[in-house]
Amino acid sequence: MSELVKEATDMNLNDLVMEHEALVIDCWAPWCAPCRMIAPAVENLAGKYRGRIAFAKLNTDRNPLTPREYGIMGIPTLLIFKNGELVHRIVGALPENILENEILKALDMG
DSSP: OSSSSSEEEEEHHHHHHHOSSSSEEEEEEETTTHHOOOOOOHHHHHTTTTTTTTEEEEEEOOHHHHHHHHOOOOEEEEEETTEEEEEEEEESOOOOOHHHHHHHHHHHHH
16 A cells, blocks of 8 residues: 555444545455456555545455445455445446546546
8 A cells, every 4th residue: 555545444434434524435355356456546546636536445355244244246446435325336447537537437527
């Protein structure tokens, strides 16, 4: 993790969701090549939208409850929350510009 991207866990996820008006959770695993492919995009977007959109990463291998709770069947999956509610999810490794557009649209910012 970096200073821009927080670590989400099964234990702190609800706190993160309630703490941030706009939050993107990157659900990933170390063995997942597509997850590693989008990691730089998530980092870039976290820097670009610092102070407006919070970003966090959740390791699905270490945190099995969250994927079960949100019905995550494949990774990478980005869960997008607005005002404490899940408003959108993005599944798969997509180019940064498409991820950005989807996130902004889901948060009514684009």
